[in-house]
Amino acid sequence: MVCGGGCVASTVFAGDWEHSDDFELGYQGSYVFEARTLSRNRPYASAAHRTSVYSEESPTRWRLDASLRGWVDVRGDLENEVQPELDVRELSLSRADDYTDIRLGLQQIAWGETFGVPIADVVNPRDLRDPLFLEMDWVRRPTWTANVQVMVESLRLQAVATPLPRNNELPERGSAYDPFPPVLKGVEVEPQREFSLGRFGRDGEYGGRLGYLFDFGLDVGLLYFFHWNRVPVYELAMQGGRPVVVPFQDRIHTAGITVSMAFEDWVLRGDGVMHGNVPWMTRDLQGTRRIDYLQAIVGVDRTTESGWTLGAQFHIDYRGDRMLTWGSGRIQKSLWDGDLEPQIFAYIGVDNTDRWVQPRIDWHVLSLWTLSVRADLVWGTTGDRAGDLGFIDGRHRVMMWTSLRL
Amino acid sequence: MLHRLARCLVIVVVGAGLSLVSPVATSDGVPEAQAAEISAAEIVRKADEVRNPDESYFLRVEVQTSEHPDRPSEFEVSLLGNDKTLIKTVKPSRDRGRNMLMRGTEMWAYIPNLKRAVRVSLSQRLVGQAANGDISRMRWSGDYDAVIESQTERHWTLLLTANKTGLTYAKLRVVVAKGTYHPEKAEYLTATGRLLKKAEFAAYRELCGRQRPTEIRIQDGVRPDERAVIKVLAMEVRKFPASLFVPENLE
Incomplete structure (x- = not known):
């Protein structure tokens, strides 16, 4: 166990103040069989605090949220490089009343x-340093953002502005999930552009969302966001007589729709986004082309009285002149009153060679202590029937995650 | 500043015997006013008033199941009006953050590892025999049409039929005490009348100025050994911003 003790968690009411704290200690370890190495070897700790202030006379509330996560990763795939990181996950002040947040x-x-x-x-x-790890609370990189929401009955409007954006964090060269092909081994890759304070606002990202919950249960959201292509397109260039891979970054328009609807035990879900005029990488890295990129997912899931959760989704990508489709499914069973949760997730290319199967079991050993073990089995190719997983073909891994919440 | 929750707790602990709303009763405990005709809808509305102190209020509840009597779960429930409920999981620690929002008959659950709200069906269980709807749906008025099935000298038996889809229970049979309008028992039924669960509203105590049930004892309709008890640990009238009850703000 990783907990060193001395941890406290509480929700205390005192007058018109409400405080809550949350602490977590844990360890994540991931072993990649092909490379015979640990791609993640990470003891971590996180702390979150929330203070809410509310009035007895009005519904107005003020809230301060702060959250911090820190870890040390000793990466076997990077020659046991020690990577300490301290990540501020949240530091925000909010004001909410009946109509605005x-x-x-x-x-x-x-x-x-x-x-x-x-x-x-x-x-x-x-x-994206671990492309098979989709726990979004770990994957999303927080940004300094103004987030304004207006709600009138079933209508929700949201405006979002990030004056100083951040890039995606990409897999390191030489790591277990290095996306560059072996032929580029040793070729220098220029870093992505930094968004400096000097260009505050001018490099900004902004957009919004309009949501409406219809009386018959359909929840529809329309979204728009103007943002950088955070996974840059790479081009091969010659600098000083030697080849260099140079990132190409530009801002793009994304518009989309989200829908959900529940019928008794069933929930229908769908997301669709269109990225307009997106820079797209050529196979030989010679120059960049532009495409319109459409992505859509529709799915249905059902939770039964007996503790089964069954879900299926259909994924479509239209990339300029090529369409790709996948099917995915998830089966989960809640056992021992929720103490044991085995599940399996599969993501299979319909017209491509992608295969990803993730069996997983979460065991809530004690009220505070959870142990989770999963495997990621991935296959793909880089030929004509390539999907998206060809660059990590055969890099199967097993991952253990244990956490103690206090 | 004296916190209203503290005041409620003090009232519970001291058990002040002065009921502010006790109706005038006849010698057999049934008020004279009862002699007059009263509609089933009015009985349900008054029974709702027994369980709900205000349009907007806060509850802290503990749910104990027969499977794990030694491991109670604890939730903080914020209710606004008839159809907006926010349930925050306090215990067990491993589930902290798995919060739920209900708007009308629609429900969302917050998944901490995804850090977002996902749509779920209303029939998902909270813990053991306690469905989300048992805590989040504290008012029957508006959701159900009621008829008086039968009555005795001391009780009405009402049959409530859902007037909208998506509710946890399609029908309820509720026993309400005459005079006090205390709901005492309920049977939760399917649309065809099959018994799903039985509930008993018990442990009436002074809470937020009135005698209210502080325990809902739920029993599975088919497997009587499977039980859950929802205990009200604290109740407080509180104002909440309506913007708290949207999925975008569920966390």
Whole structure:
């Protein structure tokens, strides 16, 4: 166990103040069989605090949220490089009344209804160093954002502005999930552009969402976001007589729709986004082309009285001149009054060679202590029938995650 | 500043015997006013008033199941009007953050690892025999049409039929005490009348100025050994911003 003790968790009421604290200690370890190494070897700790202030006379509330996570990762795939990180996950102040909610500061904003591949979740950049790890609270990189929401009955309007954006965190060269092909081994890759304070606002990202919950249960959201292509397109260039891979970054328009509806035990979900005029990488890295990129996911899931959760989704990508489709499914069973939760997730290419199967078991050993073990089995190719997983073909891994919440 | 929750707790602990709303009763405990005709809808509305102190209020509840009597769950429930409820999980620690929002007959659950709200069906269980709707749906008025099935000298038996889809229970049979309008028992039924669960509203105590049930004892309709008890630990009239009850703000 990782907990060193001395941890406290509480929700205390005192006058018109409400405080809550949350602490977690844990360890994540991931072993990649092909490389015979640990791609993640990470003891971590996180702390979150919330203070709410409310009035007895009016419904207005003020709230301060702060959250911090720190870890040390000793990466076997990077020659046991020690990577300490301290990540401020949230630092925001918000004011809410009956019709508005204004939140300013470092935060995450989640859009989208479907599971697995978060195509509509476009506001925050992501940490993609482990592309098989989709726990979005770990993957989303918080940004300094102004988030204004207006609600009138079933209508919700949201405006979002990030004056100083961040890039995606990409897998390191030489790591277990290095996306560059072996032929580029040793070729220098230029870093992504930094968004400096000197260009505050001018490099900004902004957009919004309009949501409406119809009386018959259909929840529809329309979204728009103007943002950087956070996974840059790379071009091969010659600098000083040697080849260099140079990132190409530009801002793009994303518009989309999200829907959900519940019928008794069933829930229908759907997300669709269109990225307009997106820079797209050529196979030989010679120059960049532009495409319109459409992504859509529709799915249905059902939770039964006997503790089964069954879900199925259909994924479509239209990339300029090529269409790709996948099917995904998840089966989960809640056992021992929720103490044991085995599940299996599969993501299979319909017209491509992608295969990803993730069996997983979560065991809530004690009220405070959870142990989770999962495997990720991935296959893909880089030929004509390539999907998206070809670059990590055969890099099967097993991951253990244990956490203690206090 | 004296917190209203503290005041409620003090009232509970001291058990002040002065009921502010006790109706005038006849010698057999039934008020004279009862002699007059009263509609089923009015009985349901008054029974709702027994369980709900205000349009907007806060509850802290503990749910104990027969499977794990030694491991109670605890929730903080914020209710606004007839159809907006926010349930925050306090215990067990591993589930902290798995919060739920209900608007009308629609429900969302917050998944901490995804850090977002996901749509769920209303029939999902909260814990053991306690469905989300048992805590989040504290008012029957508006959701159900009522008829008086039968009555005795001391009780009405009402049959409530859902007037909208998506509710946890399609029908309820409720026993309400004459005079006090205390709901005492309920049977939760399917649309065809099959018994799903039985509930008993018990442990009436002074809470927020009135005698209210502080325990809902739920028993499975088919497996009587499977039980859950929802205990009200605290109740407080509180104002909440309506913007708190939207899925975007569920966390």
